[in-house]
Amino acid sequence: MDGLTPRWRTSLIWAWTAVIVVFMYLPGLCLLLASLTSSRYFVFPINKWGVAWWEKTFSSLEIHQLFKTSITIALCVTVIAVVIALFGALAFARYDWKGRSIYQKIVLLPIFFPQSVLGLALLLWFNALGLTMSWQTAVFAHLVWIIPVCTLVISIQVYSFDPALEEAAFDLGATRWQVFKEVTLPVLFPGIFSGALFAFLLSWGNFPLSLYTTGADTTIPEYLYAKMVAGYTPGVPVLGTVSTVGAAALLLIGYGLILILRRRRASAPSDT
Amino acid sequence: MNGRSPILQLHNLTKTFGSFTAVKGISLDISEGEFFTIVGPSGSGKTTLLRMLTGMESATSGDILLRGARINDLPANKRPTCMVFQSLALFPHRTVGQNIEFSQKIKGVEPAKRKARALQLMAQLRLPENYYDKSVTKCSGGERQRVALARALAYDPDILFFDEPLSAIDYKLRKTLEKELKDIHRETGKTFIYITHSLEEAMVMSDRIGVMRSGQLVQVGSPQQIYSSPGTKFVSEFIGDVNVIGVRATATTGVHAAEFGVDFVTQPVPAGFGEGHLVVRPESLRFLGSRSEAQNCLEGRVYNEYVLGSRIQYQVRVGEHVFIVEKLRQQAFAGSLDDQVLIGWDAKDSILVTD
Numbered sequence A: 001m002d003g004l005t006p007r008w009r010t011s012l013i014w015a016w017t018a019v020i021v022v023f024m025y026l027p028g029l030c031l032l033l034a035s036l037t038s039s040r041y042f043v044f045p046i047n048k049w050g051v052a053w054w055e056k057t058f059s060s061l062e063i064h065q066l067f068k069t070s071i072t073i074a075l076c077v078t079v080i081a082v083v084i085a086l087f088g089a090l091a092f093a094r095y096d097w098k099g100r101s102i103y104q105k106i107v108l109l110p111i112f113f114p115q116s117v118l119g120l121a122l123l124l125w126f127n128a129l130g131l132t133m134s135w136q137t138a139v140f141a142h143l144v145w146i147i148p149v150c151t152l153v154i155s156i157q158v159y160s161f162d163p164a165l166e167e168a169a170f171d172l173g174a175t176r177w178q179v180f181k182e183v184t185l186p187v188l189f190p191g192i193f194s195g196a197l198f199a200f201l202l203s204w205g206n207f208p209l210s211l212y213t214t215g216a217d218t219t220i221p222e223y224l225y226a227k228m229v230a231g232y233t234p235g236v237p238v239l240g241t242v243s244t245v246g247a248a249a250l251l252l253i254g255y256g257l258i259l260i261l262r263r264r265r266a267s268a269p270s271d272t
Numbered sequence B: 001m002n003g004r005s006p007i008l009q010l011h012n013l014t015k016t017f018g019s020f021t022a023v024k025g026i027s028l029d030i031s032e033g034e035f036f037t038i039v040g041p042s043g044s045g046k047t048t049l050l051r052m053l054t055g056m057e058s059a060t061s062g063d064i065l066l067r068g069a070r071i072n073d074l075p076a077n078k079r080p081t082c083m084v085f086q087s088l089a090l091f092p093h094r095t096v097g098q099n100i101e102f103s104q105k106i107k108g109v110e111p112a113k114r115k116a117r118a119l120q121l122m123a124q125l126r127l128p129e130n131y132y133d134k135s136v137t138k139c140s141g142g143e144r145q146r147v148a149l150a151r152a153l154a155y156d157p158d159i160l161f162f163d164e165p166l167s168a169i170d171y172k173l174r175k176t177l178e179k180e181l182k183d184i185h186r187e188t189g190k191t192f193i194y195i196t197h198s199l200e201e202a203m204v205m206s207d208r209i210g211v212m213r214s215g216q217l218v219q220v221g222s223p224q225q226i227y228s229s230p231g232t233k234f235v236s237e238f239i240g241d242v243n244v245i246g247v248r249a250t251a252t253t254g255v256h257a258a259e260f261g262v263d264f265v266t267q268p269v270p271a272g273f274g275e276g277h278l279v280v281r282p283e284s285l286r287f288l289g290s291r292s293e294a295q296n297c298l299e300g301r302v303y304n305e306y307v308l309g310s311r312i313q314y315q316v317r318v319g320e321h322v323f324i325v326e327k328l329r330q331q332a333f334a335g336s337l338d339d340q341v342l343i344g345w346d347a348k349d350s351i352l353v354t355d
Helices: A006-035 A052-059 A061-094 A100-112 A115-128 A135-159 A164-171 A176-204 A208-213 A220-229 A235-266 B046-054 B096-107 B111-124 B129-133 B141-154 B171-188 B199-205 B223-228 B233-239
Strands: B006-017 B020-031 B035-039 B061-066 B081-084 B159-163 B191-196 B208-213 B216-221 B243-251 B254-257 B262-265 B275-280 B286-288 B296-308 B311-318 B321-328 B340-345 B351-353
Touching (some): A061 A100, A061 A176, A061 A220, A061 A235, A115 A135, A135 A176, A135 A208, A164 B081, A176 B096, A208 A220, A220 A235, B006 B191, B020 B191, B046 B081, B046 B191, B081 B141, B096 B141, B171 B199, B191 B199, B199 B208, B199 B223, B199 B233, B208 B223, B208 B233, B233 B243, B233 B351, B243 B262, B243 B321, B286 B321
Parallel strands (some): B035 B191, B081 B159, B159 B191
Antiparallel strands (some): B006 B020, B006 B061, B208 B216, B243 B275, B254 B262, B275 B351, B296 B311, B311 B321
């Protein structure tokens, strides 16, 4: 780096950053472009532009059903995962107990399982238990993988939590439940909120676990895959784009909410 | 202090963690309205002792009596006591007002009443009224101290505990807050129990001080008593810079220092005092013109000087032994470094302590 002037150095850093950003976001852009064709097949570069497939996709009852299934699964997963992960995270990061170190490893391990294998294993289990595959079994399958992730996300917030806050509230006359409601929960809320976003989005985009465990029900990622294997229409990139943009929008809204919350806390009027 | 009834009594209070005994059989009476400070180095068990008194830690054996009633098994949220934490533990998601009102909200006091109380406490602690709606995370260090104190006072406790709340504050502000705290103690008339590792801090504020070492109270007394007659070498050294000489009693008012091969005149030697230490404070040492100017005298060399604002300290070496001599700026040593000097002190400044 000795021969480089600071200006060159800065330019190189920016150029490198730009290459990485293009590398990450260009495929998404291609997806959008592929959806904006009026031809039946995927031809690149596009010669006939149009939004016909967008209209078709949005009016399709089948697509409505896909959204309903995907959202239902993701919402169920979010609610259950956040409740379990919050208490899991308190055990993970707040309390010091015998066996905590082993617990931490066991909880995190499922994150690294190959999901296709995990999906198969769950399918075998559900079969052995005599369950019929449906969106409900998929919720459980998602939870096996998402609870560990959610626990980890909330734990990060718990690590920065001063246990003296709980002691202080208890010392000031609060019951255990009041301590949890008035101090622990609100102080940890940003972490819980992030955990919920993670849970929802990871469930929303999950393919390998759903593939094995949804049975007759179909989620958006499953549908996309099926259509790619047989029966491609530009409806596929439309749905892909909607699914991606929807997830991104949810993240942005979540981020916005956190910002508003922080600002409100900074200049909060006294609630009663 | 005398004549007032004890508000808190400890009988043989002990706490063990596995095979480690953190607090060893402490017995102590603390009077109503007293400012009592427990001083000790880290690991001396003072925090464990305090946590037992607040109810956050259970005692292994012994009794804690509050106005004569045993409160060992009363959890912290049922005890009429309150603690100001080392980290202050202010609720970061709440405003100054909400922090102060927390205990009253828990009790179900109506909003208007608790706001009035909060504003009254804020005025008493010199927090501006418009801070009521300010986020605690935006307050300065000194302001946060006051909010934490106000929050504890709003609970209206019989005893207020302090777990080194000033330890993370810079020197100048700490000195101001120490005096403020003592003023608040006078105004409220409540019993304050304070723990710190700084004897200097304890001296400024306390009615009585208890010095802890290895889980035991080694000395209890007024700041004056601790300062002028520390019972042990540990306590005397804890106060600050002191000169310590190993001695053996030889007469009713005399000891022999083998290190220098000389005898020193002291205050009457306590009965049973055999081997021990002679403690001389830096401000008791004087530079002498001749040997006849003081009862005890040593010859040494000025090695270095340290300016401490209004006072100056000199390091004087007598052989290998380092002595600290402290003078007011107006009475500064007239010579220069490496001068041969006579240093001396009188029998009344010879404090005898055991190990």
